[in-house]
Amino acid sequence: MASRADNIASTLNLANFSKATELQRRIWFTVGALIVFRFLSFVPLPGVNPLILETLYSKTQGGVLDIFNTFSGGSLQRMSLIALGVMPYITASIVVQLSASLHPALAAYKKEGESGRKKLNQYTRYGAVFLTALQGWFLATGLESYGASSGLQAVVDPGLMFKIGAVISLVGGTMFLLWLGEQITSRGIGNGVSLIIMAGIVAQMPKFFGNLFEQGRTGSLNAFVIIGVIALLMAIVVFICFFERATRRLLIQYPRRATQNGMMAADRSHLPLKLNTAGVIPPIFASSLLLLPLTITQFAGKSVSPDTVMGQVIVTLNQYLGHGKPLYMVLYAAGIVFFSFFYTAVVFNPEETADNLKRNGGFIPGIRPGRNTAIYLDYVLTRITVLGAAYITIVCVLPEWIMAETGMGTLFFGGTSLLIVVNVTVDTITQIQSHMLAHQYGDLIKKAKLKGRMR
Structure with a gap:
């Protein structure tokens, strides 16, 4: 380590x-x-x-x-x-x-x-x-x-x-x-x-922190609340980093092959399954569907007539689907869970993965290649998707509840924004590290060539 x-x-x-x-x-x-x-x-x-x-x-x-x-x-x-x-x-x-x-x-x-x-x-x-x-x-x-x-x-x-x-x-x-x-x-x-x-x-970060400290200056928020919000924000970022890097690695074994020493050795590799395979798609879809009725009535510039049945339905939905409302948060969490399983099933095909493993001679120890491997992959993916859906739900619903309790109506603090910022930042740091490693290896190769010419 x-x-x-x-x-x-x-x-x-x-x-x-x-x-x-x-x-x-x-x-x-x-x-x-x-x-x-x-x-x-x-x-x-x-x-x-x-x-x-x-x-x-x-x-x-x-x-x-x-x-x-x-x-x-x-x-x-x-x-x-x-x-x-x-x-x-x-x-x-x-x-x-x-x-x-x-x-x-x-x-x-x-x-x-x-x-x-x-x-x-x-x-x-x-x-x-x-x-x-x-x-x-x-x-x-x-x-x-x-x-x-x-x-x-x-x-x-x-x-x-x-x-x-x-x-x-x-x-x-x-x-x-x-x-x-x-x-x-x-x-x-x-x-x-x-x-x-x-x-x-x-x-949008300066606007978020500006509103936060302005509310503290005017007395709308307690100083301890502001400190708690910042500390919780940092804790959520660490929480996201941990779960976004979490994977379930399945051992893949290949047939024995002869080595240079004449010994028979089995090649091994791992199939990584991300805990959050769906990424940020579930909260985006869930929030977009829930906020659509409110957008229709507001962007039109006037409320829907309450005399019609449709108007009464939309007005009622607007009363209960606002940010921080209990019904909104329950439906938001349910939508995140649903789209987590739905989008994971779309982007990962266990049968196709099992066929590719069988075609290349690979197999999971203790599992027969083919259909049994596909069933096992689906079983493992379903179990880790439960944890992934719970993780996304906590990250997205907790800021909604905090914004409702403290009156900070800003979407920068939303879970979707935090997920995107943390994921892209981690990927960018990884890219920079890869370029640095490539540069170091290039220098080593140049030095080795120079030493070879001097000899």
Whole structure:
């Protein structure tokens, strides 16, 4: 354990980092790309009055738009060129993944290797363009009627030309972000789209801590409550780091093979099964579905007429599905558990994994290859998914309860945001460590070649 810690410490040594010029260029490129992303979030759509829009948005908080606004770094609140962020691409990616698991033709692409992956990525981009154009049209239509009941008009000159211009601008903004994410992945330190999402969430940190300390200054919150919230936030981050790195490693054994010494030895490896296979998809889906009725009534600028049956149902749902309400938290937890099992079943196919093991001659000791291996994998995956679903539920529901009790209505403290920030940060550190190791090995190879020439 000590040797591993020393290895990591030596890898992240500042002296070694100063010599890794390639890594420095990648980091500076990534920082520059994220700065461009933040600048674009302040460029408003043509034909939109930002001041009136900010006034209207402050009156319609609490819906599903708050989630998208958090992920886009406040771009939706300012209705900038990148108001939709990369969420259409994320949605299209999820749809393509689901379709690839259910449709035989798309499932065949997954088995073709790199060429099949490129085809699925191309379909994902087409889907992102379509979803961005569709969401942009409805967003532009909603903006024209936004604030009609209060006598405010967010759009300067409503009409068909405004809608067309808004759709073109939003599609261009989202596609530019996807291109920027690809550049970060290839020329930066990797995880381009994830880093863009994380940058948008982290940009809300000053607002969160500013509101927290302002409430302490005005006496709305006790000093002990503020200290407790910060301590709990740090504890949740450590909790996420532990569970996100947790895996169940299944021993895989291969047939005996002859070695150089003439001895027969069996090859062994491990099949890692993550505790949280579904990632951040369950809380995003669950919260989006629960907050959809509230968003429909608020974004329309007026309440649904209570005289109709549908109006009474939506108004009743809005009363019970607000943040911190008991019914909301119960349904939120149930939705997280359901989507955890559902999405895990989509992304991991035990039968396909068992067939691949059998084809390569591998087997789990004590389990017959083929169908029995698939049943065993499904059994193990179901058991660890129970723990994973419980972990995500605790991380997401606990901040909701704290926000309801303390009155801190900010989604930065939400479990989904914390999950994304911690996961992307850990992956980025891993990428930096990999580049440092590659640099060190490159130096060792150069030194070995020089010594060989001198001899």
